[in-house]
Amino acid sequence: MSRTEQVVPLTATTRESILAAAQRLFTERGFDGTSLRQIADAVGTTKAAVYYHFPAKEHLLLELTRPWLDAMSALVTEIRSSERDGCDAESTLAAYLDLFVEHLPVLHMLTGDPATANHPDIGRRARTLVDSIQQRIAGPEPSDTRLVRAACALGVVHSVATLSIDLVSTHRNAILQAAVDALSDG
Amino acid sequence: MSRTEQVVPLTATTRESILAAAQRLFTERGFDGTSLRQIADAVGTTKAAVYYHFPAKEHLLLELTRPWLDAMSALVTEIRSSERDGCDAESTLAAYLDLFVEHLPVLHMLTGDPATANHPDIGRRARTLVDSIQQRIAGPEPSDTRLVRAACALGVVHSVATLSIDLVSTHRNAILQAAVDALSDG
DNA sequence: GTCTATAGGCAGATAGAC
DNA sequence: GTCTATCTGCCTATAGAC
Numbered sequence: 001m002s003r004t005e006q007v008v009p010l011t012a013t014t015r016e017s018i019l020a021a022a023q024r025l026f027t028e029r030g031f032d033g034t035s036l037r038q039i040a041d042a043v044g045t046t047k048a049a050v051y052y053h054f055p056a057k058e059h060l061l062l063e064l065t066r067p068w069l070d071a072m073s074a075l076v077t078e079i080r081s082s083e084r085d086g087c088d089a090e091s092t093l094a095a096y097l098d099l100f101v102e103h104l105p106v107l108h109m110l111t112g113d114p115a116t117a118n119h120p121d122i123g124r125r126a127r128t129l130v131d132s133i134q135q136r137i138a139g140p141e142p143s144d145t146r147l148v149r150a151a152c153a154l155g156v157v158h159s160v161a162t163l164s165i166d167l168v169s170t171h172r173n174a175i176l177q178a179a180v181d182a183l184s185d186g
Numbered sequence: 187m188s189r190t191e192q193v194v195p196l197t198a199t200t201r202e203s204i205l206a207a208a209q210r211l212f213t214e215r216g217f218d219g220t221s222l223r224q225i226a227d228a229v230g231t232t233k234a235a236v237y238y239h240f241p242a243k244e245h246l247l248l249e250l251t252r253p254w255l256d257a258m259s260a261l262v263t264e265i266r267s268s269e270r271d272g273c274d275a276e277s278t279l280a281a282y283l284d285l286f287v288e289h290l291p292v293l294h295m296l297t298g299d300p301a302t303a304n305h306p307d308i309g310r311r312a313r314t315l316v317d318s319i320q321q322r323i324a325g326p327e328p329s330d331t332r333l334v335r336a337a338c339a340l341g342v343v344h345s346v347a348t349l350s351i352d353l354v355s356t357h358r359n360a361i362l363q364a365a366v367d368a369l370s371d372g
Numbered sequence: 373g374t375c376t377a378t379a380g381g382c383a384g385a386t387a388g389a390c
Numbered sequence: 391g392t393c394t395a396t397c398t399g400c401c402t403a404t405a406g407a408c
Contacts, residue, residue, distance in 0.1 A: 014391080030300035032218035035383065049392050051385070114216035114298045148357040151349050152342045152364040159341025163334065171334040178338040178368040185363075200373085221401065235374055237403070 015053045017043045022060040027108055031061060031115040058119075065110065065122050068103040072129040075099055079136050089137045093179050096133050097157050101168055108161055130154070137183065153183040201239045203229045208246040213294055217247060217301040244305075251296065251308050254289040258315040261285055265322050275323045279365050282319050283343050287354055294347055316340070323369065338368040 021042040025034040036047045110116055117123035138150035156179040160168045207228040211220040222233045303309035324336035342365040346354045
């Protein structure tokens with residue numbers, strides 16, 4: 001995080017290897033379904049070594065999800081600061097889609113895990129942030145119809161989790177268009 | 187299942203209470219995150235009593251998901267039997283949406299649990315069935331664009347999981363329209 | 373049909389050597 | 391910074407009384 005921001009080091013540190021293994025295993029088996037033993041084995045180390053780098057299993061999850069949650073917070077803050085016009089639902093949808101695509105691996109891990117969904121600093125926080133975005137997209141004092149359409153539009157965005165990153169990248173505009181269409185009418 | 191098909195008995199049996207509690211807890215905490223102890227306590231009985239009715243924890247999940255999986259199988263079979271025309275994507279989408287709405291509680295339980303996603307008789311089977319439906323919607327030999335649109339259309343359908351049953355019921359046609367629009371172009 | 377009691381295992385976490 | 395060894399507790403599942 002300090003000076004080698006987005007750069008992947010040539011030699012991954014033990015700490016980074018642990019995080020990478022944890023993300024992969026949490027995605028495959030869920031948080032509860034993954035033991036520290038499995039993470040340690042995947043890295044080729046021991047449970048105690050994991051505990052040297054992280055004070056608890058939970059902190060692996062917090063560390064993995066923080067970048068995405070912080071990006072979501074920034075987006076919501078930005079949305080709120082430019083709250084005068086109510087007609088830029090499309091740009092909000094675009095920003096949300098791009099943020100979703102950028103953090104796809106983390107989201108893939110989260111979307112399928114009730115163990116994280118009820119965690120106050122992860123699932124609860126995420127739902128609050130997504131709700132803020134949904135409200136912004138639906139607009140002020142939305143009708144039921146408008147609420148349903150906003151949910152459909154987010155449903156389109158979330159569907160990228162089922163597609164390959166390649167397909168999402170090359171068809172980003174088509175997906176955004178589908179989301180915008182879902183928000184408008186037929 | 188036999189003659190009291192959809193009827194809820196006035197006095198729920200212990201077995202039915204166990205299934206109901208399991209569904210609620212699995213939804214809230216996931217399969218791995220729910221212990222038999224918690225299920226037994228919720229019903230007001232003991233772990234051993236649960237084991238009298240079900241041979242293993244896994245069977246609670248199998249029993250809960252079988253109605254939906256069987257309904258999905260029936261839909262896929264029906265789709266395949268009328269395979270000549272490739273232009274009824276809309277009716278397939280409608281059937282899928284209605285099936286999704288009908289089994290919403292079970293789906294709400296499943297969509298958030300990696301423990302079930304990798305179960306061969308549940309998650310794997312479900313993915314196979316959803317894939318069949320997605321292929322049917324995309325049509326024969328689909329382009330990448332068409333594949334992405336089919337995924338977006340299913341994304342709209344799946345978004346009903348985030349809405350109340352009331353809202354979904356009253357706006358079913360609007361949701362279907364949004365799904366159809368996502369499948370077509372903007 | 374439902375209970376008590378318990379087996380047997382593995383989880384998360386800690387202490388302290390090196 | 392990483393190890394071995396171990397603690398404590400809860401888990402699924404079983405055996406057998408009632």
